């Protein structure tokens with residue numbers, strides 16, 4: 311069986327106890343060595359050996375309440391930027407994504423860190439551009455509150471424009487280190503940047519030489535109309551949370567249209583949908599594993615996670631009613647419609663939807679034998695639901711070990727996996743297609 315495109319795989323990591331599944335760290339086989347640099351390097355090697363195209367470090371700057379810290383919800387213990395440098399050192403082919411917020415980090419700082427990482431990784435860097443979620447993060451970053459969404463995205467557009475100017479300002483200038491002539495940088499083509507925006511401005515020279523990719527692969531995960539528009543203009547890789555094939559197809563078709571409206575070819579944007587594989591020796595064993603890991607999620611952390619992400623305290627809402635029967639006032643609170651949309655088809659109660667959010671953010675847990683998991687992924691892929699998958703773990707690093715050992719070889723045999731080539735940049739890698747037969 312062959313395909314005219316490769317199925318792309320990117321692993322989702324976070325420098326804390328959990329990624330999506332708020333109880334992943336509690337699994338008896340999970341390792342919690344988040345402060346050990348070698349552990350991270352070993353995970354990167356496992357993923358590279360297992361033919362993952364990339365990995366990325368999600369991020370969150372702080373937590374809103376001690377329930378999240380106590381119960382091990384979404385917390386990032388370490389700054390992802392230096393960690394990505396360590397992972398680059400341990401690998402040679404895998405793409406490396408890092409999250410940096412345009413709402414909080416000044417553009418020159420972003421541009422310089424990312425140029426540096428692209429240089430030291432040999433052209434394997436991706437920037438997961440986020441505009442951030444909540445006031446809790448704003449407050450630790452010297453702001454009173456999070457600016458409104460439209461303003462955050464306008465600022466993000468300007469920052470991308472400015473960063474692109476920094477990254478192209480060397481214009482062919484380069485480090486020559488000509489001792490005899492006494493020239494260190496050939497400055498003939500170097501031009502200063504002059505940018506005056508509504509939110510950011512800069513003038514002067516950019517001090518870091520061009521990196522192998524020119525600029526990092528732009529990755530994005532916003533879900534609002536403004537977020538999707540931002541992705542259509544800038545992103546090369548989109549990470550999305552969809553509930554089932556029908557939702558995936560709608561999002562995929564819409565994004566490919568939006569990209570075309572910006573005059574870009576649809577294949578310049580890879581759309582990866584999030585899945586949590588749970589693999590068993592038999593279907594029944596896999597289902598038992600799913601029930602077991604999901605049973606470890608605690609209500610407190612589920613409520614706190616929804617509040618952090620969606621800005622809604624669900625504790626006072628009618629939890630045991632079907633989620634889509636909530637009164638209109640409830641639906642207008644924050645982003646509760648995310649939960650409702652995810653819960654509608656399965657007629658989940660609000661309580662069930664909140665628990666589901668704390669396991670997989672309402673994205674599919676793909677459960678079964680390696681063959682069954684591969685079949686399900688193939689159905690999403692062939693059905694034009696996505697260009698590949700963000701794999702989120704329910705055990706660390708067991709999910710990645712099991713997936714690369716058992717599911718990847720099946721997909722490889724079916725012709726979906728890019729064998730990868732050393733020396734290729736991440737951008738070249740993402741655009742590689744199988745040879746025509």
Ligand SMILES: Cc1cc2nc3c(=O)[nH]c(=O)nc-3n(C[C@H](O)[C@H](O)[C@H](O)COP(=O)(O)O)c2cc1C
Pocket residue numbers: 367368369370409411439440441442443459530531532533534535536537538549550551
């Ligand atoms: C799937 C997904 C993953 C995200 N990952 C992160 C993250 O790791 N760190 C972060 O600060 N924001 C993250 N975000 C937040 C978004 O990048 C964006 O800033 C936020 O969702 C607000 O934009 P929106 O209203 O368009 O969704 C994520 C959002 C989604 C939908």
